Amino acid sequence: MEVADKKVALFEAVIALIEDGVDINSLKVSDITNRAGIGKGTAYEYFRSKEEIIIQALFYDVGRRIEKIRRLLRQNMNTRDRIFTIFQWMETDARQKSSFTQLFQMATGSFEFSNSLKEKMDSQEGYCREINEILMAFVEAGVKEGVFRPELAPALQRTALVSQFMSFVLYFHQEEISESVSVEQMKEFLYGNIMKMLG
Amino acid sequence: MEVADKKVALFEAVIALIEDGVDINSLKVSDITNRAGIGKGTAYEYFRSKEEIIIQALFYDVGRRIEKIRRLLRQNMNTRDRIFTIFQWMETDARQKSSFTQLFQMATGSFEFSNSLKEKMDSQEGYCREINEILMAFVEAGVKEGVFRPELAPALQRTALVSQFMSFVLYFHQEEISESVSVEQMKEFLYGNIMKMLG
Amino acid sequence: MEVADKKVALFEAVIALIEDGVDINSLKVSDITNRAGIGKGTAYEYFRSKEEIIIQALFYDVGRRIEKIRRLLRQNMNTRDRIFTIFQWMETDARQKSSFTQLFQMATGSFEFSNSLKEKMDSQEGYCREINEILMAFVEAGVKEGVFRPELAPALQRTALVSQFMSFVLYFHQEEISESVSVEQMKEFLYGNIMKMLG
Amino acid sequence: MEVADKKVALFEAVIALIEDGVDINSLKVSDITNRAGIGKGTAYEYFRSKEEIIIQALFYDVGRRIEKIRRLLRQNMNTRDRIFTIFQWMETDARQKSSFTQLFQMATGSFEFSNSLKEKMDSQEGYCREINEILMAFVEAGVKEGVFRPELAPALQRTALVSQFMSFVLYFHQEEISESVSVEQMKEFLYGNIMKMLG
C-alpha cells in the first residue's frame, strides 16, 4: 500500500500540474516530484522513466473517471437522464486540460510523446475500448428503451452521440459562446440534437 | 521575395515533417532546415526562435487551407453542395496529422508549446475567427436559402455544424469504423444529421 | 564475532562478483549487499564507504591466498617442487579475474579507484611486501639449496622468478597459446627458464 | 582535416589526463573537453559517447606507439640491438600509466569499461595481433640470425621474450628495486635472461 501511495502521489502531481495548465510535453521530473512532495530520485524507485510516470498518471486518471461514469450510469434511469448524467460528468470530470482531453488527443493521434513508447500507446486503446463499450451500452439501452431508432447501425448511433458530447467540451473552450449561451441551454440543445438524430 | 521564399521553404518543411508523422514537440531545428534544404543558421535570419518557425508554419498552412475552402465556397451552390464541399476539403486538406488537427488541439487548449509564447497563442484566435466567419456565413446562407431554421441562434447552428465536421475527422482516426462504413456513407449520415438538427 | 561475520560476508560477496566477471568499477553497493544477503544500510554499519568495502575485500582475499601459499611452502621441499607448488596455487587461486589479477593491476598502477583513497593504496604495499618476503625467502632457500647462483643480487633473482610467474598468468589469458600448449608443458617450460636464469 | 584535428585534440586530452594519473574510469567528459580546450557539446559532434572518445583515444595512442616501435625495428640491426631498442621504446613510450599499460590490462581482461562496448573490445585484439606480429617477427629474425634456438616453438620463444619486457615495466613500478639497480643494469640483466632462455 505504501508503494501504491507513492505512485498515486506522483500521479496526482502529474494530474494537478496538467490541470494547472502545464503542457504535458514540458513536464519535468523535478516539477512532478516537487509537487508530489518527494525527492527526485524517489520517482525512479517506482518508475523506470519520466514517460512511464506521465503515461501511467494519465491512465490512472482516465481510469478513475471512467469508473465514475460507469458507476453513475449503472443507476437505473432513462436515456434523457443518462445523457444529462454524462453532461454533468463532463462538466466536473472531463473539462479543460484534464486527462480526458489528453486522451482525446491520443485518439486523434497527435500525442506521440516518445517513439519508444508506442507500444504502451496501444494498450491505451484499452481505455478507448472501455469508453466505446460504455457508449455502445448506452446506445443499446436507448434502443431497448425505444427512444433510439433500432435500424440505425450502432456505430453510427455512437458517432452521433459522441459528436454532441464533443460539442459540449468545445463549448467550454469557446469563451464567446459560453458567455451568450448558458450551460443548461447548451445541454438542452445538444440533447435535442441527439434525439433528432437518433430518435 | 527572396526572404519570403526562405520563410516558405521552412514552413513547407515543417508541414511536410508533421505530415510525415513527426510529433510537433520533437521537431528539431536541424530537421526543419535540412528538409528545407537550407543551413541551420539561416533559419535564425528570418525567425527569432524555433517556436516562431513552427507556429508561423502552422498558421501559414491553416491560412492557406482556409483560403482554399473560402474560394471553394464562393462558388454558387446550395447548402448540400457546400456541406459536401467541406467534407471533400477535409478529406484532402484537413486529414491526418495536418495542421488542421494541430489547430483543433490548439482549440482544445492543450497545445501550449512553451510557456513564453502564450501571447502568440492569442493571435491564433485570429484564425479561429476566420473559421468562425466562414461558418457563420455558411449558416447565414443556409438560412437565406431556407434550409436552416431561422429561429435557432446562429451560434447554436454553428455548434451543430461543427459537431458533424468533427465527427468526420474522428472517422478517419477510428480504424474500426472506417473499415465498416464507407466514406460516402459517412458523409451522407453526417449530412443527414445536420439537416435533422438545423432543417 | 558477529561483526566479523558480516564483514566477511560482504568480502565474499565482492570476491564472488568479481569472479563472476563483474568489473570492479561497476560494482554497486546494492549488488554487494544483495549477494551477501544483508540489507544495504547494514554495510554502512561496518564500513564508511563502498570503496572501503571493496578495497578491504581485495585485501582480505589476497591475504587469505597469500596465507595459503605460505602454508604450502612451509612444507619441506626442494626448489623444483616449490616452483610447481606456486604454479599449482596460481592455477587454482590466482587465475582469472581474481583479486590476484586486481592486485597485479594495482601494482602496475592503474587501479586508482578514486582520488580520495590513494592513502589506502599505500597500505596495499603491505601485501606487496608480504609477497616480496615470500619471494625473497624463496630465493634464499634456492641459494641455500645450491640450485640458485649466490652471486646474483636477490632482487634480480626475484625479478627473474616473477617474470615466469607472470608469464603463467598471461598464459591463461591467451586463448591462442593455451590451446596449442598444455598447462604441463608450459609449467615445464617456465621452470626451465627459471633454472636457466638463476641456476 | 579540421575534423581530424578536433578528434586528435580530444585524444591528446584523454592521453594527457591518463598520464597525469587520472583513472580511466573516472574521466568526465567535461574534464576531457576542458583539457582539449573545447566546449563540452563539441565532443558530441565527433563522437557518439564518452566511451567512444576514450576507447578511440587509447587505440590512437597505442597505434601511434606501435607504429613507432615498428619503424625503429625496421632499421637493420642484430638481436641485441633490437632488444635494447624495445627497452628504450618502453622507457619512453610505454612507461607508467600510458595506454600501453591500459592495453596490458585489456589483455588481462579486467578493463570492462562498459557492457555495451564489448564488441569494440574485440577489435582491440587487432592491436594485440599487431603486437603479436611484431614479437613473432622478432623471434623469427632471432632464429634466422642464429641467436635463438630454432627447435623451440615460436609461441614459447615469444612467451620468454614478453616475460622480460614485462619485468622491465614492473621495474619502473617498484621503487625499491629501481633505487638499488640502475636502468642499464636491469636492461643487461633482462637481456642476459632472454639469451639464456632462447640462446
Added chain:
DNA sequence: CATGAATGAGGGTTCATTCAT
C-alpha cells in the same frame, strides 16, 4: 547574406549514502 561548427544550459537518470523505523 548563408552557413554550420561550437557552445553550454538544461534535464533525465543513477546510485552512494543517510536515517527513521
Added chain:
DNA sequence: CATGAATGAACCCTCATTCAT
C-alpha cells in the same frame, strides 16, 4: 543493531542558439 525507502549530487547527453568565416 538492521533495514531499505528516500534522497540529491553528479554526470552524460541533447539541441536551440550564436557567430566567425
